[in-house]
Amino acid sequence: MAKPPIAGNRTGRKLGQKVKKGKLKASSRRWLERHINDPYVQRAKLEGYRARAAFKLLEIDEKHQVLKGAKRIIDLGAAPGSWSQIAAKVTDSSDDDIRVAAIDFLEMAQIPGVKILQLDFLDPDAPRQLIEAVGGTPNLVLSDMAAPTTGHQKTDHIRTMHLCEVAAHFAVEVLAEGGHFLAKTFQGGTEKDLLNMLKQNFRQVLHIKPASSRQESVEMFLLAKGFKGRNGPGVVELDEEGFVRDPREDVPATEDLDQD
């Protein structure tokens, strides 16, 4: 499905374009140049996707079949919406029969067949609202959430890893048996405890770096396939009181982080 983009100008726009020196800072100019010359950006435009991120999901799916058989999908950190566009298509979701729920604290333009929640996923009421919105038990939970950048790399890294952990616990709480969980993580960043929890609850757990994920980026994806279900003994990680542990309560405060 996700063929690598053809170098050149399928959109009618030349690659290798330069942005004129002007009011932009050098770093912003470099970002803009990279963006307009990125073949995945151009292909996203051509194929009607809202973001180049679409190709990461399509590429992962091509190799690992995560979308096949998905009946209800929850998309965490969904804006601007390319993963939700794909989710609506594969689930045959429509406004009369919603099968995709998406959440982002940023505003997002409507997508037919997608119920969009403009809310922080870390809000304690988010899980309930998502399940209500998707209208049944999901068999795929996607998370492309990345914490807003603070300029302090270590803080950003820890916050995104935290989102990944909360998303993983959410997936274990809501997925149908046999379902899958796919989330953004960072190279070398997935905590051992999180990996162990996923290995206990899913048949297969792996890290993936799709070609469409920029090589200079430390971004990777964590895929947990084949949820074992919540009925087997000792499968879901429980706290001392017998409840599914909610890592929302462990959110790291900036002042607690080592600022070196």
Ligand SMILES: C[S@@+](CC[C@H](N)C(=O)[O-])C[C@H]1O[C@@H](n2cnc3c(N)ncnc32)[C@H](O)[C@@H]1O
């Ligand atoms: C890389 S973008 C997602 C791109 C999306 N997969 C697509 O295909 O268009 C990451 C998104 O995560 C969202 N995000 C980060 N933290 C979040 C949180 N706590 N709750 C909801 N959304 C969050 C950001 O606002 C951002 O829009």
